[in-house]
Each structure stands twice: as structure tokens, then as C-alpha cells.
Amino acid sequence: MTALRLGRPLLLLALTLLLLAAGEVLLPGFIGPGQIANQLKIASFLGLFGLCQTVVMAAGGQGLDLSVGAIATLGGILGAALMNGSNAMTPIGAGVAIGAGLAAGCVNGVGIAVLGVPPLVTTLALSSVIDGGLIVGVSLAHPANGASPGLVAITGRSFHGIPTVAVLWAVIAAIAIWLLSRSAWGRRLCRTGANPITARLSGTNTTQVRIVAYMMSGGIAAFGGFLLTGYVGQAFLGLGNAYVLTSIVVAAIGGVALAGGRAPYGGVACAAILMTVLVSLLTAINIGESGRQVIFGLTLLSFLMLDRYLMRVRR
Amino acid sequence: MRALRYTGILPSLLMLVVVIALNARLQPHFFGLPSLEDNIATLTPTILVCLAQAVIVLSGELDLSVGAGVSLINCLLATVPISAVGGPWGLMGLALLLALALGAINGVIVTIFGLPSLIATFATAAVWFGLALALMPQPGGELDQSVGDLYSGTVSGVPVPLFIVAGALLIWTLLGRHRLGRRIVAVGSNPAAAFQAGISVLRVKLAAYLVGWLLVGLAAIAISAQTLSGDARVGDTYTLTSVAAVVIGGISLAGGRGTPWGALVGAIVLGIVSNVIYFAGIPSIWQEFFKGIVIMSALGFMVLEQKRAAVA
Numbered sequence: 001m002t003a004l005r006l007g008r009p010l011l012l013l014a015l016t017l018l019l020l021a022a023g024e025v026l027l028p029g030f031i032g033p034g035q036i037a038n039q040l041k042i043a044s045f046l047g048l049f050g051l052c053q054t055v056v057m058a059a060g061g062q063g064l065d066l067s068v069g070a071i072a073t074l075g076g077i078l079g080a081a082l083m084n085g086s087n088a089m090t091p092i093g094a095g096v097a098i099g100a101g102l103a104a105g106c107v108n109g110v111g112i113a114v115l116g117v118p119p120l121v122t123t124l125a126l127s128s129v130i131d132g133g134l135i136v137g138v139s140l141a142h143p144a145n146g147a148s149p150g151l152v153a154i155t156g157r158s159f160h161g162i163p164t165v166a167v168l169w170a171v172i173a174a175i176a177i178w179l180l181s182r183s184a185w186g187r188r189l190c191r192t193g194a195n196p197i198t199a200r201l202s203g204t205n206t207t208q209v210r211i212v213a214y215m216m217s218g219g220i221a222a223f224g225g226f227l228l229t230g231y232v233g234q235a236f237l238g239l240g241n242a243y244v245l246t247s248i249v250v251a252a253i254g255g256v257a258l259a260g261g262r263a264p265y266g267g268v269a270c271a272a273i274l275m276t277v278l279v280s281l282l283t284a285i286n287i288g289e290s291g292r293q294v295i296f297g298l299t300l301l302s303f304l305m306l307d308r309y310l311m312r313v314r315r
Numbered sequence: 316m317r318a319l320r321y322t323g324i325l326p327s328l329l330m331l332v333v334v335i336a337l338n339a340r341l342q343p344h345f346f347g348l349p350s351l352e353d354n355i356a357t358l359t360p361t362i363l364v365c366l367a368q369a370v371i372v373l374s375g376e377l378d379l380s381v382g383a384g385v386s387l388i389n390c391l392l393a394t395v396p397i398s399a400v401g402g403p404w405g406l407m408g409l410a411l412l413l414a415l416a417l418g419a420i421n422g423v424i425v426t427i428f429g430l431p432s433l434i435a436t437f438a439t440a441a442v443w444f445g446l447a448l449a450l451m452p453q454p455g456g457e458l459d460q461s462v463g464d465l466y467s468g469t470v471s472g473v474p475v476p477l478f479i480v481a482g483a484l485l486i487w488t489l490l491g492r493h494r495l496g497r498r499i500v501a502v503g504s505n506p507a508a509a510f511q512a513g514i515s516v517l518r519v520k521l522a523a524y525l526v527g528w529l530l531v532g533l534a535a536i537a538i539s540a541q542t543l544s545g546d547a548r549v550g551d552t553y554t555l556t557s558v559a560a561v562v563i564g565g566i567s568l569a570g571g572r573g574t575p576w577g578a579l580v581g582a583i584v585l586g587i588v589s590n591v592i593y594f595a596g597i598p599s600i601w602q603e604f605f606k607g608i609v610i611m612s613a614l615g616f617m618v619l620e621q622k623r624a625a626v627a
Contacts, residue, residue, distance in 0.1 A: 062433060064433070111614075111615070115615065115618050115619070115622075116618060116622070117562070117614055117615070117618050118562070118568045120377075120379075120433065120558065120568075121558055121559060121562050121568070121614060122614070124555045124558070124559075125555075125559065125607060125610045125611045125614055126607075126611070128555065128603065128606065128607035128610065129604065129607035129608055129611055130607075131603060131607070132601075132602075132603030132604030132605070132606065132607045132608075133604050133607075135600050135603050135604065136600050136601055136604050139600045140600070245437075245441060248434070248437060249438075252434055258431050258433060258434050259431070288448075288452075289445075289448055290445045290446070290447075290448035290449035290452070291445065291449070292445070293441045293442070293444050293445030293448065294441070294442050294445035294446060294449075295445075296438075296441050296445075297438045297439060297440070297441030297442035297445065298438075298442060300434070300437075300438040300441070301424070301430070301435065301438045301439070301442075304430045304431075304434065304435060304438070305428060305430065308428065308429055308430060
């Protein structure tokens with residue numbers, strides 16, 4: 001079991017190294033230190049959104065959060081409006097963004113765990129409400145959309161060659177790995193996902209666990225969107241859209257099963273790095289959006305098949 | 316048993332009456348022939364995609380690639396010269412062939428490879444969208460007017476779109492009486508029991524995907540005939556709409572429970588809501604928001620009603 005848990009991250013890292021080597025052969029200079037730091041930055045954002053999916057997929061019941069993109073945009077736009085370009089207001093912007101994300105996640109969680117609407121439908125419907133609301137808000141209020149210099153520095157700069165946002169991600173990842181695989185709550189989460197009936201019979205409040213899972217997803221997505229605002233310099237409508245598909249791809253490739261009960265965030269983090277390198281390699285060799293989409297889809301399918309195969313072998 | 320089956324559709328019928336009443340109040344001459352014909356022509360693709368999703372959901376699976384599939388077929392239609400396939404009928408045949416091929420791929424991935432349909436079709440959606448973008452990086456292209464004329468014409472006085480929907484529903488009704496329809500429901504509600512009863516679960520699910528994608532192909536043809544151009548994002552909204560319509564129509568996403576009429580009602584509700592929002596004179600910036608709110612409340616209403624019905 002431990003071997004398997006390590007096997008996935010190792011496989012993903014090996015593939016990443018292979019891609020880096022291929023990149024260096026095709027385009028000398030592909031693995032310069034500046035390049036690597038840049039890719040780590042991009043992977044940090046993807047990794048954060050992958051964490052959202054990891055938590056809700058582990059909670060089971062066909063768990064999935066298709067509202068991470070809309071919630072990230074919400075967090076970015078709210079945060080930028082509040083900080084209004086000033087460093088002093090940046091923490092408040094972050095706090096309000098995360099609060100809004102938690103609230104949105106709570107709506108998802110109640111819809112899914114209390115009302116019993118399928119996660120797919122709930123989160124899609126919520127994301128259209130949030131996107132629609134943001135269109136109204138932005139066109140009526142014309143809020144400030146620039147990131148404060150401090151936030152730009154945190155998300156864009158490097159410290160001794162290591163990007164600060166990657167350090168932030170590493171800290172969050174370490175906490176997440178501990179929370180998901182070592183803490184009592186993580187065990188309750190996985191128990192809920194693996195078999196909600198036995199979990200409930202053995203005293204886990206599965207409704208509460210699921211609501212908290214969706215709230216965590218919402219909070220992290222909003223925080224991710226807030227950081228993204230710093231990285232790209234400003235918040236705009238559609239800021240988080242690209243992360244809906246990619247976050248699910250990295251979660252699935254990282255070894256999280258849609259059936260629930262498993263939350264191997266280490267694998268997901270490695271998958272985020274792998275996919276970032278893959279995208280930058282594809283971009284570097286001039287493969288456009290269409291080719292990237294096809295390769296994304298095919299990569300996801302092959303990992304799903306690998307999972308399926310491994311499951312059969314184990315039986 | 317019959318009564319039970321209809322409790323699912325009752326609340327959605329109520330919603331249908333409400334939105335039609337609202338629409339009739341807001342849209343001048345709603346019941347006039349020209350505006351009815353117009354509404355039906357716009358609603359037809361939505362209805363077809365929702366019926367497609369319904370067949371697949373009834374068999375216990377799901378397809379999140381229907382929207383991207385519509386886009387891919389639309390882009391193919393806009394790039395293939397009509398002379399190469401011998402007229403509008405050839406073009407439509409080509410569209411249906413592609414639709415069947417896409418459905419077969421999804422079906423095989425879900426049944427023979429046994430991947431979870433939710434995430435597997437999410438992956439194929441990315442592939443279809445990528446291929447559509449490759450065919451048509453920018454919206455544009457041009458379909459021959461003859462395809463548009465076929466769609467906006469009439470067959471012995473009946474508008475073609477109405478004819479298509481009626482045809483699709485007829486196929487559905489026949490399916491319900493035929494062995495395959497009953498098998499789809501059996502497999503959807505309890506695959507293990509269906510297997511014990513000697514039904515090939517794989518073959519039935521594959522058939523559900525093929526029937527569903529035939530309808531998706533028809534929807535893509537209808538959309539292309541209306542826009543007469545290609546756009547790799549034209550189908551984007553259909554995925555959410557089809558899944559929401561299925562839920563609003565009282566079809567269980569767990570499979571095996573519901574009727575095509577539910578999907579029809581759900582599709583019309585969601586389709587007419589845009590009409591209502593438009594004719595109510597709501598400023599365009601509010602339209603997205605209202606649509607989201609309506610979908611959400613409809614879902615909440617449905618689910619609460621179903622819970623109440625289950626308790627009673």
C-alpha cells in the first residue's frame with residue numbers, strides 16, 4: 001500500500017523529468033533556472049486548484065467542483081476591489097476573498113449534502129449564478145481591478161531563485177497532506193467517501209464532512225483566484241475559467257478516484273507539475289490551443305485506464 | 316407503479332405551465348403561428364440534446380461531451396464543401412456518421428474499458444473541443460443555403476423542426492415499447508439484476524450511447540442550419556442545459572428512473588426561460604445572472620418536491 005502511494009508521485013516525477021529532457025533536446029535552454037522557477041510558479045496555481053478537487057472528490061458521491069473557476073474569479077475580483085491597489089488593504093482583500101469562497105462552497109455543500117442534488121449539477125448551476133452576478137457587479141460598480149504591489153511581489157518574485165508563491169504552495173501542500181492523510185478529519189473525509197453508510201453508522205457526521213469539504217474547496221479556489229490576480233496583475237471576468245478542466249485533470253492523474261475515499265495530495269501536486277511542464281513544452285514547440293486540448297483529454301483518458309488496470313491487477 | 320412514475324414529472328409540468336404563461340404574457344403574439352414556429356425552431360436543438368442526455372442517463376451513465384460534440388459536428392459541416400458530399404442530404408449523412416462515431420467512442424470507453432462516464436466523457440469533451448478548434452480556429456465558414464432552407468421549410472404544412480422533434484419523440488415512444496427501451500431502463504436501475512436476467516449490460520449501454528448521439532447529430536444539424544456557419548464554442552452551453560433539463564424533468568441521474576417526456580419538459584422550461592428573460596426587458600447584463608438563479612431554483616424546487624413525494 002505504501003509502495004503504491006509512493007509509486008504514483010514517482011511515476012509522475014519520472015514523466016516530468018522525461019518531458020524536461022525532451023524539451024532540452026528540442027529547444028536548448030528549456031531547463032534553465034529561470035525557466036524552472038517560472039514553471040514552479042504556474043504549477044503552484046494549478047496545484048492549489050487541484051487541491052480543491054482532491055478534497056471534494058475524496059468526499060465521494062461523485063464529488064466534483066465545477067465552480068472553482070467562477071469562485072476563483074469571484075475571489076480575484078472581490079479581493080482586487082477591496083485592496084484597491086494598496087498594500088495595507090491586501091490582507092483584508094485576501095480575507096474577504098476567502099470568506100466569499102467559503103460562503104459559495106457552503107452553498108454547494110448544502111445543495112449536495114443536505115438537498116441531495118448531484119455535485120455536477122449543483123456546482124455548474126452555482127458557477128453560472130456567480131459568473132452572472134459578477135457580470136452585473138463589474139458593469140454596475142466598475143470596481144478597482146489592479147493588484148497591490150505587495151501581492152504582485154509575493155506572487156511574481158523569487159527569493160534566492162525560489163519563487164515565493166511556490167514556497168506558499170509547498171506550505172499549503174504540507175498542511176493538506178497532513179490534514180488529508182494523518183488527521184482525524186482526513187480519515188473521516190475518506191471514510192465518508194469510501195462508504196457513507198458505514199461511516200454514518202460508525203459515528204461520522206457525513207453531511208457535515210461533505211459541507212466542510214465543499215467549503216474548503218471554495219475557500220482555496222477563492223484564495224487561488226486572489227493570488228492569480230497578483231500574478232497576472234489584475235482581476236478580470238473569466239480569470240479562473242481555465243482551471244475548471246485542468247484542476248480535474250490533475251486530480252484524476254494524481255490518483256484521486258471519482259468514487260471517493262482516496263485523497264493522495266502528494267500525487268496531485270506532482271501531477272500539477274507534470275501538466276505545467278507538458279503545457280509549456282507544447283507551447284514551446286508551437287502546438288496551439290486545439291492540440292493542447294486534445295493532448296489534455298488523451299492524457300486524462302490514459303491515466304484513467306491505468307487506474308482501471310491497476311485496480312484489476314490488485315484484485 | 317404508473318402513478319409513481321408520474322410524481323417525478325408533476326412539479327416540472329407545473330414549472331412548464333408557469334414559464335409558458337409568463338412568456339405568453341410578455342411576448343406579443345406568443346400563440347401566433349409565426350412566433351410559435353420561431354420558438355420551436357430555436358428550441359429544437361435544445362430539446363434534441365436533452366433527449367439524447369436522457370437516453371444515456373436512463374441507462375445509468377452520463378455524457379458531458381454532448382456540447383463539445385455539437386461544436387465538432389458543426390465545425391465539420393462548415394468546413395466540408397457541399398459539392399464533395401453531393402448536396403445537403405449528403406452533408407447531413409456525414410454529420411450523423413460523425414455523431415455515431417463519437418457516440419461509439421464514448422460508449423466503448425465507458426462500457427468495454429469500464430471508465431467512469433462522468434470523468435471519461437469530460438476527457439473526450441476536451442478532445443472533441445480540441446478537434447473542433449483545429450477545424451475552425453476562428454468562428455466563420457459558411458454552410459450552403461440549401462441546408463438552411465431544408466430546416467426552415469415545411470413538410471405538408473408542418474414546419475420541419477416540429478417534424479424532427481415529433482420524430483425523435485416517436486422514436487422514443489417506440490423505444491419504450493420495444494425491448495431495447497425496457498432494457499435500457501432495466502440496466503440503468505439495477506445493472507446486476509439486469510445481468511442476472513440475461514441482458515448484456517455492455518451492449519445495452521453502448522446502444523444507449525449510439526441512440527443518444529444520433530439525436531446529438533440531429534441537434535448539430537439543426538444548429539448549423541440556423542447559424543449557417545461554424546463555431547468551435549457553439550455547443551458549450553448545451554452540456555449544462557442537457558444535464559439540468561434531465562434533472563428538472565424528474566429523471567434520476569442515478570439511472571433507470573424517468574421518462575423522455577420529463578426531458579422534453581425540462582428542455583422547454585430552460586429554453587423558454589431565456590425567452591422570458593429577453594421579453595421581460597431585463598437589461599442584458601442581468602440575463603446571465605437571472606438564468607443561473609432560475610436554473611438553481613428549478614433544481615431546488617424539483618429536489619424538494621421529489622423528497623416530499625418520496626415521504627408521502
